[in-house]
Structure formats: structure tokens, C-alpha cells
Amino acid sequence: MRIAEADPTSETAAVPDPAPSDLTTRARLRDAAIECFAAEGFGASVRTIAARAGVSAGLIRHHFGSKDALRAECDDAVLERHRTLKTEGLESPANAMAQLAEADEHGAMLVYILRSVQDGSPAGASFIEHLIADAAAYSEQAVASGILRPSLDPVGRARLMVTQSVGGLIVMLSLHPEIDLTDFKTVLAKTFEQIALPSIELYTNGVFADSTYLDQYLAYVEAQSPNAQSRTEQS
Template identity: 85%
Template structure:
């Protein structure tokens, strides 16, 4: 995958503060960019994004100034959508499932997250760290609400859950090369089909029948410290 390219310096200008009338256009351009980055990776050009949005490349530069700034705003939008979906999922699993099943944008969000992992750039790594920070926050809220069990290592648990979820997505899609990443609906449906039930079961009941393995490991940590 190509690393995100910078817009040539002679095309990079400072983005002006958006006026109220610009906000809808700015959001439409951002959403088109999210879909392009998901479909093609972060090497997708400004012209490709503009074509998807049905505007000129100059309008994107007018609103965002540079491709890096556009990507940063896309990152924040995807993180906010993911954060909202997770919050709804903890409060009402049935509503979250309905949202996932009906909204194509969640497929684009899923592939965007995958692209961020594959990107390998500082921006991609920062995006994953934001996912982990969000997971810590909503997990701790769920613990306080009595929906999740407390953890001996809340940050470590959140990091494990995020990295395993994203890593599992990478492996699953690599096992199905017939699925085009541009087909957001199929990516979402296949992911749901393969991981929803086993994930929920695992998080609900766990795997070990008792605490002996955990206790042995905790004893080992005490002895080795």
C-alpha cells in the first residue's frame, strides 16, 4: 500500500475557517474522502476524492488546505462514529446490531480502520492508539455502570481487545481474497457472520472454567518481581 501522499506545495494553502453555509459541503467532502481512503488506501489522490464527491480538487483545497489535514479530519470522523457505535452497543446491543446491518457507512468505517493498520505511517499508528484510548474510556464507563467486569489491567485489556479485533479482521479478510475491500456491504456482512456470535459468547462466558490459570500466573508475577 502506498503511504499517504502530500499535496504538492504549490497546491497547499491554509484552509479558511468554515462559514455555516460551508459546513454541509465540508462534511460531504470529508465523507467522500473516508470512502476513497477505505476503497483505495491513503494513496488515493485529491482528484479521486474530488471526483467521488462531484466537485473540483480546488474545492477540497479550499476547505482543508492539504491532504494531511483532510485525512486528520477523516480520522476524527471515523473515530467518532466508532465511539458512538460502541457506546450504543454497550447500552443497547440490539440497536447496535440494527445499525450495523442497515448502514453501509459502517462497512466503510471498518475498512478505513483496516487501512489505518496496514498504512504503517505515524498517522496510522496514532489512529489505532486513539481507538485504544476510546476503548479504555467506554470500558471504564461500562464497568461503573455494572455492564462489564472490572479488570486487573484496564488499559491492557482495552489494548488487547482492540488489537485482537483489528488483527482478526486482517486475518479474516486475507482468508477471503474474493471479497473486494471496495464492497463495503459484503465486508461488513462477512465480518458480522463470522465474528459476532463467537465474540459475544467469548466476552459473556469467557473460556476457562475456573480461575486456576489466572491465579498461577499472578503467583508467577509475584515470584518474578
């Protein structure tokens, strides 16, 4: 699942502190960049982003200074939106269903996340680590509120859920090359169509009928521990 990306540009002008009157413009430019990065990849140039926003490249340089700084702000915004959606969705089933009904606006965010995974750069890797850290935090909040069951390894569970979810989406979209990643609404609709029910069912009911496999694995881990090996040698 790769789309040809435009050649990046490098702009390095200094960034002045935005005046209060600039904040709305800055947010609008950032949101246009999120959509552009999602549609074309992180190789999209500042000029391409400016054209999408209907402004000059100089205005983007005025607000952000460089494309790296712009991307960092886009990362922060996408992470914050994703964190908010997940936190609200785990507060109650009603909130989660309401998000499904209003999901059209989140398509660019989903594709942006997939682009970050594919990117392979330090910025992309850092973005995924932030996703995992966020997942661990809001999962523990959900455990405290009784929505999720506790985990023997909360951070490990969060890492597994994030990597499996994002990786599964990449595989699914790779199997459907007819889906245009620039059509954010269709990407989201097809995603929910294929994964919503099986995902909710899996998280609700699990897969194994009992704890036999978990019990055997924990016994295996205990047997491999240094303390267990030391006791065996002493006996």
C-alpha cells in the same frame, strides 16, 4: 490483504475558516474522502477524492488546504463515529442488535480502520492509539454501568481487544481474497457472519472453566517482583 494504491499528491494552500454555509459542503467532502481512502488507500490523490465527490480539486483545497489536513479530519470523524457506536452498543443489548440491523452504512468505516492499521505511518499509528484510548474509556463506562466485568488492567484489556479484533479482521479478509474491499456492504456482511456469534459467546462465557491459570500467573508475577526477590534474599 493489499490493494494497489494511487500515487499521492501534495497540495499546501492555506485553509480559510469555513463560513457557516460551508459546513455542509465540508462534511460532504470529508465523507467522500473517507469512502475514497477506504476504497483505494491513503495514497488516493486529492483529484481522485474530488472526482468521487463530484467537485473540483480546488474546492477540496479551499476547505482543507492539504491532503494531510483532510485525512486528519477524516480520522477524527471515523473515531467519533466508532466511539459513538461502541458507547451506544454497550448501553444495552437492544442497542447493539439495532446497530447490527442498520450496519450497512458502517462498512466504509470498518475498511478505513483496517487501512489505518496497514498504513504503518505515524498517522496510522496515532489513529490506532486513539482507538485503544477510546476503548479504555467506554469500557470503564460499561464497567460502571454493570455491562462489563472489571479488569485488573483496564488499559491492557482495551489494547488487547482492539489489536485482536482489528488484527483478526485483517487475517480473516486475507484468507478470503475474493472479498472486494471496495464493496463495503459485503465486507461488513461477511465479517458479521463469521465473527459475531463466536465473539459474543467468548466475551459472555470466557474460555477457561475456572481461575487456575489466572491464579498461577498472578502468583508468578508476584514472585518476580522486586519486593518478593528482596524478601527471598533477606531470608
